[in-house]
Amino acid sequence: MTTTDTSTDRRPDGTHPDRGVADIGPGATADSLPAGEPGGAVAGAIETSTTVASHLHPGGSFEVDDHPVPTGREEVWRFTPVKRLRPMFEPVPTDDSAVEHQVTLPQGVVQGVLAPGQAPRGTVLVPADRPAAIASAQAGEALHLQVPAEHVATEPIRITVTGRAADRRSNAHYVVEAGAHSEATVVLHHQGSAQHNANLEVVVGDGARLTVISVQDWDADALHTGQHEARVGRDASYQHIAVSFGGDVVRLQSNVSYAGPGGRAELLGLYFVDGGQHIEHRLFVDHNTPKSESNVDYRGALQGAGAHAVWIGDVLIRKAAEGIDTYESNRNLVLTDGCRADSVPNLEIETGEIAGAGHASTTGRFDDEQLFYLRSRGIDETEARRLVVHGFFADIIRRIGVDEVEELLLAAVERELEITVGVPAAPTA
Template sequence: MSLLADKTQGPVLVGAHTDSGAAFVPDQSRAERKRSYAVADFTVPNGREEDWRFTPVDRLRPLFEVGPDDRDGVTVTADTPDGVTVSHGTPGSVGLGVGIPADRASAVAWESASVMTSLAVAPGAAPAEPAVLRVTGHDKARLNGHLAISAGAHSRSVVVVAHAGSVRCGANVEIDVEDGAELTLVSVQEWDDDSLHVAQHDARIGRDASLRHIVVTLGGAIVRISTNVLYSGTGGSFEGLGVYFADAGQHLEHRLFVDHEPPNCRSDVAYKGALQGDGAHTVWVGDVLIRASAGGTNTYELNRNLVLTDGARADSVPNLEIETGQIEGAGHASATGRFDDEQLFYLQARGIPEDTARRLVVRGFFASIVQRIGVPEIVERIMAAIDRELGATPQTEADG
């Protein structure tokens, strides 16, 4: 694979310290963003706002207006091993208290949700199998989702949330990882081609706790997932992994904000995506804030995009904001490149058919991320889906 740019650095904002030791926070700090449970506090996006400039907001109008759930059009099922419980109830005014809506779509979903689904892992539990929550939409049903996931202290668990079908979905996901717990959360988007999905994931990571947050997006007309992470104690760890594949006309957008405030925490973000077909568009925005109090922080974020055909576009924006120099390490990298025809020729020259060779190159591109997921059934599912996508890869002029 030949990359057009080996490394693209996003803006790095370093706070200037005063004599008192306090850090100056720039006006454009991510810490200053608006958050509110009230829909009225957010205007309907017009696409000129920084947070919405990449998004086709006109196609998302249904998710910017308050509207009731169509519960008859959505099926939710759960497989829960010992130590995990799932319940459904009336949403509380602040849910788990982990996150607050940061845009209009999230506020609309919060205000309009009629049911909150809670998935709880008991303290100290270590289920042998993943807990699986399946959400299936029918006939463009309206879903205002509110999912609360709590991992009890010193538990160790894997939770999979799988989305499929036809839906108009605005959702909020709260994730509370208590002290000493280890949680792997996998969110899979395999929606039909007419689906809209805008979600905000908010995670709180306790002292010496760890969260592996994995996003797999392979379907939907427009999918936009914003993930926000904060730490409530020292020694917390966040690993954010993502895989996405956009076809013609699809818009797949992933945004992350990791807020380092306590000292001696770490974060590692790595997302990879492939695009093919006219109008395929992916967006990745990664923001990391290291506050003045977050000495000993170690953080890195990576995004790679592989453009398989003409007419596809990938936008990638890494941002790193640092208010203290007392850190272990901080960095970011982003690159977007075209499919490498030399690799394809090399494989074909050794007797490998073109379609198989193409599949091998793309599989190799995703392998470093997929292997880190560590959930065998999810890994197999991802690679099978990628193979299905590649089965319809149109031939470029360069291939001919």
């Protein structure tokens, strides 16, 4: 078990040959993307941010070849078991029998498809790594879900992805567009087993309120890579909740940038990592507009030999992003020996004119004082641990607001606890 805390650092000029994509204005089209050179017409849409970028997020590329097969020594891959993830680096087409998609739409939400390069596909999400580039290139038609402007969806949009075999590959791309002042919730539920490589591209219109809940409820042998990329409109509110329980290796990126001032993003996560499992969440909030807000809160519990959680929380505050407020937090609860939690919050700050910026990372075992207090009221050790773990996750679960997901979560926590409490507790005197 280790805890890491890296401080800010960036290269002096911040430029990168591949970049020019993080700066496109809201009106840009997919066609203009690959050509975006630093200082070019597109990059110039937000002039203050053209010369400075995140050293951790140099911008992406749609070209698979621009992303070499990772060796595991690269900064962004150094925590990942690249050998186990190897199949996801192969640019192979989708096996049609790999996963089954089931889409349930509430009234008023429109379903369509987008060909590669057909806007808004590609206007927000530019692949940040090799699997994302492969997903983009191999996905063919993307599922396109549109919430019309000012429409309030009363039921969640449900996308259920059911994997059919652990050795079958699927590449997918989903585009969710929430029109101005609309309100909707998307539940992206993964189950079964597959090698699932999928991108989610989210456009949150001005004043819209959108929640995306991605549930990784995979069987134990699934591989899952994905890039979830959102652009948050003026005064809009975006909530992304990652819930990861299953899978052999899960590596998800949840990224946010803003299309105008006053946008708010809340990135929440909850994970339970069992022995031998690798669950990795990578967050990147690009504060590229003034008065934008972000709040990141990820909590996980680990148990069993070889359980490995990785959380990378990067926040970039660009020069233009005056008056922003950001806070990110990651907390790990280590239930047994033999687990490893890597937790790395990073802040890159280009302007001091901000309302607030902070981060916190904690990794620890059960609090003996809490257990003592509960047990001194007659509650046995198993039940006391259950209460503490429920309590640890309660804040996140409470904010989900979708009954079926909350129930699923509580059941999953319960299931995981049964494993832990089956193991004799660490000796207490």
